Amino acid sequence: GIQVEQSPPDLILQEGANSTLRCNFSDSVNNLQWFHQNPWGQLINLFYIPSGTKQNGRLSATTVATERYSLLYISSSQTTDSGVYFCAPRANAGKSTFGDGTTLTVKP
Amino acid sequence: KAGVTQTPRYLIKTRGQQVTLSCSPISGHRSVSWYQQTPGQGLQFLFEYFSETQRNKGNFPGRFSGRQFSNSRSEMNVSTLELGDSALYLCASSFQGSDTQYFGPGTRLTVL
Numbered sequence: 001g002i003q004v005e006q007s008p009p010d011l012i013l014q015e016g017a018n019s020t021l022r023c024n025f026s027d028s029v030n031n032l033q034w035f036h037q038n039p040w041g042q043l044i045n046l047f048y049i050p051s052g053t054k055q056n057g058r059l060s061a062t063t064v065a066t067e068r069y070s071l072l073y074i075s076s077s078q079t080t081d082s083g084v085y086f087c088a089p090r091a092n093a094g095k096s097t098f099g100d101g102t103t104l105t106v107k108p
Numbered sequence: 109k110a111g112v113t114q115t116p117r118y119l120i121k122t123r124g125q126q127v128t129l130s131c132s133p134i135s136g137h138r139s140v141s142w143y144q145q146t147p148g149q150g151l152q153f154l155f156e157y158f159s160e161t162q163r164n165k166g167n168f169p170g171r172f173s174g175r176q177f178s179n180s181r182s183e184m185n186v187s188t189l190e191l192g193d194s195a196l197y198l199c200a201s202s203f204q205g206s207d208t209q210y211f212g213p214g215t216r217l218t219v220l
Binding site for chain 1: 139140141143145150151152153156157158163164166196198200202204205206207208209210211213214216
């Protein structure tokens with residue numbers, strides 16, 4: 001199956017700082033999503049991004065499928081951005097493979 | 109549209125019992141996937157149902173089973189519960205399985 005590696009595992013930032021989270025995956029995939037898991041366990045969809053670049057407010061993501069990686073950019077971070085960020089590539093329909101996540105802490 | 113709903117939200121069982129969890133997908137979605145999240149193993153795929161048929165299956169023992177009804181609602185069942193089955197169980201729905209997945213709030217199962 002697909003192997004997913006996310007880096008860094010932990011990230012501590014001051015409010016207002018920018019950050020880049022990386023996701024490497026081992027095989028060809030048909031699509032990829034980025035999620036934010038809140039403290040109550042809910043996975044919030046951030047991006048559906050099988051390839052290319054998308055932006056949504058302070059967040060943007062880029063996937064280079066041919067090189068098997070995706071990046072999530074967070075600009076002007078806020079304390080509410082804290083939580084765990086997961087990337088989840090998918091080679092088979094309905095079957096996402098999750099990385100171990102990046103735990104982000106934003107300090108005021 | 110209403111989001112993905114899961115019931116119950118919390119459940120406490122004892123070893124050896126069985127449990128049934130329910131997931132109602134977003135209206136119009138036909139694919140429902142189930143995942144288990146534990147501190148040690150992370151988020152792992154259990155199985156995916158599409159139009160009442162199991163289309164993909166993860167590496168879990170036969171004690172874990174599921175089904176999907178004609179209205180796309182899905183249930184998963186765990187028989188002969190073990191302590192290690194304590195986890196957050198998440199379901200996700202999508203229109204076809206190859207598009208955006210939306211997750212429910214999860215069911216937190218504790219096995220004593």
